[in-house]
Amino acid sequence: MKQVKVGVIGVGHLGQHHARIYSLLKNARLVGVADIRRKKVQEIAQKCQCEPFRDYRKLLKKIEAVSIAAPTTLHYKLAREVLRAGKDVLIEKPITSEVWQAQELLELAKERGCIVQVGHIERFNPAIISFQKILTEPKFIEVHRLCKYNPRGTDVSVVLDLMIHDIDIILNMVRSKISSTDAVGVGVIHKTADIANARIRFENGCVANVTTSRVSPSNMRKIRVFQPNTYISLDYEKQQGVLYQKKLFRIAKRVIPFEKAEPLRLELESFIDCIIHRLDPVVSGEHGKQALEVAVKIAEQIEKGQYGE
Numbered sequence: 001m002k003q004v005k006v007g008v009i010g011v012g013h014l015g016q017h018h019a020r021i022y023s024l025l026k027n028a029r030l031v032g033v034a035d036i037r038r039k040k041v042q043e044i045a046q047k048c049q050c051e052p053f054r055d056y057r058k059l060l061k062k063i064e065a066v067s068i069a070a071p072t073t074l075h076y077k078l079a080r081e082v083l084r085a086g087k088d089v090l091i092e093k094p095i096t097s098e099v100w101q102a103q104e105l106l107e108l109a110k111e112r113g114c115i116v117q118v119g120h121i122e123r124f125n126p127a128i129i130s131f132q133k134i135l136t137e138p139k140f141i142e143v144h145r146l147c148k149y150n151p152r153g154t155d156v157s158v159v160l161d162l163m164i165h166d167i168d169i170i171l172n173m174v175r176s177k178i179s180s181t182d183a184v185g186v187g188v189i190h191k192t193a194d195i196a197n198a199r200i201r202f203e204n205g206c207v208a209n210v211t212t213s214r215v216s217p218s219n220m221r222k223i224r225v226f227q228p229n230t231y232i233s234l235d236y237e238k239q240q241g242v243l244y245q246k247k248l249f250r251i252a253k254r255v256i257p258f259e260k261a262e263p264l265r266l267e268l269e270s271f272i273d274c275i276i277h278r279l280d281p282v283v284s285g286e287h288g289k290q291a292l293e294v295a296v297k298i299a300e301q302i303e304k305g306q307y308g309e
Contacts, residue, residue: 003029004275007063009056009078011035011044014092014119015069021265022067023048028272034059060085065115065275067268068092072156076101083108083116090271092119093168094160095288099296102289109285117271117281118288120168124266127239128169130258131225131232134243138173140226141208146216149189157192158185159299160292163212166223167200167298168283168291173225176204178294185302188215198298232256 004027008019011033022030032051035041045052053059056078060066065088068078076096082089083105095118096102109116122128143166180201185193195213202208221236229246234256241256274281 001027002276003027004065004272005029005031005063007031007059007066008033009066009068010070011041016044017264018067018069019044019048021268025272031063032059060087072097079105083112083114086112088115088275090117090119094164094292099293102292106285115274116285118283118285120165120283121263121267122165122169122236123283124263125236126258126261127234127241130256131234131241134232135173137227138206138225141170142224143210144220144222146213146220148219149215157299158194158196158212158214159295162214163196163210164291164295166210167294170208171290174202174206176202179203181298183298183301184305193302196302
């Protein structure tokens with residue numbers, strides 16, 4: 001069995017879990033982890049039985065592929081170096097801070113023949129996978145992603161930090177061009193928005209209403225989809241789904257069946273499989289760029305509405 005030599009750049013909240021899972025996969029060999037924090041990188045390297053690096057460039061010389069789980073503002077710089085070195089890369093969402101940066105990375109990846117996958121982890125949520133098999137013609141989508149405050153990810157607005165998860169899911173569900181977006185938001189703690197609402201209209205008539213907050217008293221990650229004769233409700237966090245369908249003169253309720261699993265493990269298994277067989281990722285760099293384009297547009301609308309720029 002081929003083992004892909006992998007590494008992780010950034011071993012904070014998410015990166016440490018990338019390292020943990022890579023160390024358990026049969027077709028991957030975790031060579032090392034890189035982080036500028038000496039104590040943290042040594043701690044994770046010891047736990048995962050790999051080599052610690054303060055300089056990610058030294059790690060790149062020893063691996064075939066890498067996860068980038070550093071702050072969003074560093075994604076472009078790090079991924080550019082990884083791709084220039086000819087390595088396949090999984091970039092945690094959002095792919096970059098700016099759309100032009102994402103485009104440049106995609107062009108570089110094509111030039112070097114590298115795989116770029118973006119860490120939109122909800123695509124690998126077993127509930128979402130089962131959920132999408134039922135979708136035929138979404139007409140209205142309602143999403144709530146509310147989180148308790150956590151300083152992680154606050155280098156960008158809540159739109160790029162959290163709402164982009166649901167933007168990616170919605171784009172993949174609807175598969176139609178966007179006709180318009182309307183958005184509002186408020187910066188409760190930071191200068192950028194901490195709570196936001198966006199209404200996205202598609203050319204095929206579907207409308208999505210998305211509410212996201214990172215300053216809520218409790219967590220909630222739910223999506224509801226309405227289509228002819230069908231209403232589907234899904235709880236991302238609990239991995240629970242319920243289907244309501246019109247049956248003659250009554251509404252029938254059915255629990256959506258699926259096997260629970262750790263989405264991040266499924267995501268990394270898929271990434272490694274793409275590397276071995278040179279397949280297109282489930283969430284490609286192009287998908288990441290498309291979600292970013294919509295998120296940036298929404299964030300700009302909020303900024304202009306809030307500050308009059």
